[in-house]
Amino acid sequence: MLNTADTIAAIATAIVPETGSIGIVRLSGASSIAIARTLFDAPRQTWESHRVLYGHVRDPRTGEAIDEALLLLMLAPRSFTREDVVEFHCHGGMIPVQRVLQLCLENGARLADPGEFTLRAFLNGRIDLTRAESVADLVGARSVQAARVALAGLQGKLAEPIRQSRSTCLDILAEIEARIDFEEDLPPLDESAISSSIDRIFCQVKEILATSDRGELLRSGLKVAIVGRPNVGKSSLLNAWSRSDRAIVTDLPGTTRDVVESRLVVGGIPVQVLDTAGIRESGDTVERIGVERSRQAARDADLVLFTVSAAEGWTTADAEIYRQVSERPLILVINKIDLAPADRVVYPRQIERVVPLAAARNQGIEKLEKAILDSAGGNEISAANLDLAINQRQAAALTRAKQSLEQVRETIERGLPLDFWSIDLRAAIGALGEITGEEVTESVLDRIFSRFCIGK
Numbered sequence: 001m002l003n004t005a006d007t008i009a010a011i012a013t014a015i016v017p018e019t020g021s022i023g024i025v026r027l028s029g030a031s032s033i034a035i036a037r038t039l040f041d042a043p044r045q046t047w048e049s050h051r052v053l054y055g056h057v058r059d060p061r062t063g064e065a066i067d068e069a070l071l072l073l074m075l076a077p078r079s080f081t082r083e084d085v086v087e088f089h090c091h092g093g094m095i096p097v098q099r100v101l102q103l104c105l106e107n108g109a110r111l112a113d114p115g116e117f118t119l120r121a122f123l124n125g126r127i128d129l130t131r132a133e134s135v136a137d138l139v140g141a142r143s144v145q146a147a148r149v150a151l152a153g154l155q156g157k158l159a160e161p162i163r164q165s166r167s168t169c170l171d172i173l174a175e176i177e178a179r180i181d182f183e184e185d186l187p188p189l190d191e192s193a194i195s196s197s198i199d200r201i202f203c204q205v206k207e208i209l210a211t212s213d214r215g216e217l218l219r220s221g222l223k224v225a226i227v228g229r230p231n232v233g234k235s236s237l238l239n240a241w242s243r244s245d246r247a248i249v250t251d252l253p254g255t256t257r258d259v260v261e262s263r264l265v266v267g268g269i270p271v272q273v274l275d276t277a278g279i280r281e282s283g284d285t286v287e288r289i290g291v292e293r294s295r296q297a298a299r300d301a302d303l304v305l306f307t308v309s310a311a312e313g314w315t316t317a318d319a320e321i322y323r324q325v326s327e328r329p330l331i332l333v334i335n336k337i338d339l340a341p342a343d344r345v346v347y348p349r350q351i352e353r354v355v356p357l358a359a360a361r362n363q364g365i366e367k368l369e370k371a372i373l374d375s376a377g378g379n380e381i382s383a384a385n386l387d388l389a390i391n392q393r394q395a396a397a398l399t400r401a402k403q404s405l406e407q408v409r410e411t412i413e414r415g416l417p418l419d420f421w422s423i424d425l426r427a428a429i430g431a432l433g434e435i436t437g438e439e440v441t442e443s444v445l446d447r448i449f450s451r452f453c454i455g456k
């Protein structure tokens, strides 16, 4: 994985057929320029860094023109990877881009692994590990807020305080080790200054750690399943909420047979909404399978919208379905309040969150969204100034850093020998270094970058 001698190539843009007007093939590594010169015919133009050349990509064996294209040259170290980078800006669509990539591979490049361009940017010292992770977050962001946090990360919002804390710890460690080695030649340690430095770092680490829940929400989002008996208006709710005709709605019970998905953003949180088949006993094989999928969706969801109808009140069928989903985080949705008052539904008292609405009339959706944010702890995400939200890997390392710092504090308080201080301080430095990548193993890098898409 850490081989940076090869020149790598990949398609850098999405290649869904017929959706992009331009597609980019990217090369990075020592042979990039040589490969590009073999493939790209740009008469009377100079091959200088940060210039765009106009010409044709040709198959060097046959001379056949593959595409009319622009070529962008970025010579080391002024490039994304700090290596020589060449980009072919081709016509979009699968064929030109894939043929140009193929030519690169036939003429000395190797297909890049997922995330390998960004890995090289990290290995060559252009970005630290948190910035590299932010690149992947930005590409994968499914809400404006998630993208905003990722961009802040790319600009060092997390890396900078962590790097500074680690560097302060290193300074303190140096002071301590000097005392261990040459105690007699040095003035005594300023223990109270060290204590208060450690305290400051400890508090900052705690503050950053507190952002990990919203990091999880922003990155993974919420899976919400709409569940209930037939005809209560589940599909109508999905349609009203997503402002679409995504799901079929009829007055026939048993209309929805399979899980229907729609992706929304609620207060900055990406939400995957699943409309499901109405749960009932059925003799129909297809419907029975659909109902089993509904139950599975309820089990897999982060939140169940258990939907009933004000027109019919709380029926024995509702009670039976409730029994099956009551262990899940749940909101009771009372639909069709245009037909009857919501208090017609006499539901079990243990249900805490209840939202009355009329899906067919688009009424009550905002209240539903508010209830969802309340239940997920997502209210603060809509706050405009939010720009830090750590991921699970970062949270795990920070937790270790926090524990080690706590031990350093205790060691100081108990007046233990200096050797003890330095052991815990070293552990904290190691944990902080894992976050920025100043201290990181190859297997951790593998795990991080293998989650990237190809071409990043």
Ligand SMILES: Nc1nc2c(c(=O)[nH]1)N(C=O)[C@@H](CNc1ccc(C(=O)N[C@@H](CCC(=O)O)C(=O)O)cc1)CN2
Pocket: 024, 074, 077, 078, 079, 080, 081, 082, 087, 126
């Ligand atoms: N065509 C294209 N668009 C793109 C990218 C790309 O690689 N190619 N990017 C890829 O992610 C993003 C832009 N990010 C970039 C970040 C750094 C450098 C870069 O060359 N940095 C060098 C030199 C800067 C300079 O010339 O002064 C550096 O920081 O050392 C390029 C793109 C989004 N758009």
Ligand SMILES: Nc1nc2c(ncn2[C@@H]2O[C@H](COP(=O)(O)OP(=O)(O)OP(=O)(O)O)[C@@H](O)[C@H]2O)c(=O)[nH]1
Pocket: 229, 230, 231, 232, 233, 234, 235, 236, 237, 248, 249, 250, 251, 252, 253, 254, 255, 256, 257, 276, 277, 278, 279, 335, 336, 337, 338, 339, 357, 358, 359, 360, 361
């Ligand atoms: N009056 C009124 N009718 C509604 C409302 N919501 C849905 N309906 C009607 O209720 C009927 C059933 O709606 P659907 O959305 O198909 O119900 P469902 O729960 O998805 O039904 P299945 O997929 O069969 O389980 C349709 O005729 C809708 O127009 C509402 O808020 N008020």
Ligand SMILES: [K+]
Pocket: 230, 231, 249, 250, 251, 252, 253, 254, 255, 256
């Ligand atoms: K229906």
Ligand SMILES: [Mg+2]
Pocket: 234, 235, 236, 247, 248, 249, 255, 256, 275, 276, 277, 278
């Ligand atoms: Mg339905």
